[in-house]
Amino acid sequence: EAGVVQSPRYKIIEKKQPVAFWCNPISGHNTLYWYLQNLGQGPELLIRYENEEAVDDSQLPKDRFSAERLKGVDSTLKIQPAELGDSAVYLCASSLGASGSSYNEQFFGPGTRLTVL
Amino acid sequence: AQSVTQLDSHVSVSEGTPVLLRCNYSSSYSPSLFWYVQHPNKGLQLLLKYTSAATLVKGINGFEAEFKKSETSFHLTKPSAHMSDAAEYFCVVSPGRRRALTFGSGTRLQVQP
Numbered sequence: 145e146a147g148v149v150q151s152p153r154y155k156i157i158e159k160k161q162p163v164a165f166w167c168n169p170i171s172g173h174n175t176l177y178w179y180l181q182n183l184g185q186g187p188e189l190l191i192r193y194e195n196e197e198a199v200d201d202s203q204l205p206k207d208r209f210s211a212e213r214l215k216g217v218d219s220t221l222k223i224q225p226a227e228l229g230d231s232a233v234y235l236c237a238s239s240l241g242a243s244g245s246s247y248n249e250q251f252f253g254p255g256t257r258l259t260v261l
Numbered sequence: 262a263q264s265v266t267q268l269d270s271h272v273s274v275s276e277g278t279p280v281l282l283r284c285n286y287s288s289s290y291s292p293s294l295f296w297y298v299q300h301p302n303k304g305l306q307l308l309l310k311y312t313s314a315a316t317l318v319k320g321i322n323g324f325e326a327e328f329k330k331s332e333t334s335f336h337l338t339k340p341s342a343h344m345s346d347a348a349e350y351f352c353v354v355s356p357g358r359r360r361a362l363t364f365g366s367g368t369r370l371q372v373q374p
Contacts (some may be wrong), residue, residue: 186351186364252305
C-alpha cells in the first residue's frame with residue numbers, strides 16, 4: 145500500500161517568490177493535515193481537513209498561506225510571498241475519517257524541505 | 262489544552278545498553294499518547310500508542326512505554342539499543358479521535374558502537 149506522497153521533496157526559492165507543495169494522502173483517508181516543522185522542533189499543525197472542508201485552520205497564517213483540498217483527496221499548500229522565516233519542513237499526514245477508529249493514528253509523508261534565500 | 266514535555270533533548274547510549282526517553286504530558290482530556298520516530302530524511306513513523314487500554318504498551322522494534330497517570334508520564338524504553346535506533350523521537354498527545362497531534366520538542370538518540 146502506498147503511503148502519503150509529497151512533492152517536491154526539496155525546494156529552494158528567493159524571498160517574496162510564491163511556492164506550492166502537493167500532498168496525496170493514503171487512499172481512503174478522509175482526514176488530511178498539514179504540519180510545519182522548524183529545525184530542532186516538533187511538527188505544529190497548520191490546517192486539518194475533513195474531506196474537502198478545512199475544520200481547523202487557526203494556526204495557518206492566512207495573510208500569506210493558503211491551502212485547498214478541492215475533491216477531498218489530494219491537497220495543495222501555498223505560500224505567497226515567501227519570507228526567510230518560512231524555511232522549514234512542511235509535512236502532510238492523513239488518517240481515517242469517521243471509521244469508528246478509537247484513536248488518531250496519523251500517517252506522515254516524507255515532507256518538503258523549503259529553503260528561502 | 263494539551264502539551265508534552267520531553268525532558269531530554271539529546272540522549273546517548275552504547276549499543277546493547279538500555280534506552281530511556283522521558284516524556285511528561287498535560288491534558289484536559291483523557292488523552293491518547295504516542296511515540297513517533299523520525300529518521301533523517303524520512304517520514305515520521307508511529308512506534309506505539311496508548312489509548313486507555315493497557316498501561317504498558319508494546320510497539321515496534323522492541324520499544325515499549327508505560328502510561329502512569331499519577332506521574333503524568335509516558336516514558337519510552339528499550340532493553341537493548343541497536344545502531345539503527347539512532348533517530349529523533351517525539352512524544353505526542355492527542356485529545357481525541359481525528360484531532361490534531363501536539364508534539365514534544367523531540368529527543369535525539371545517539372547510539373555509540
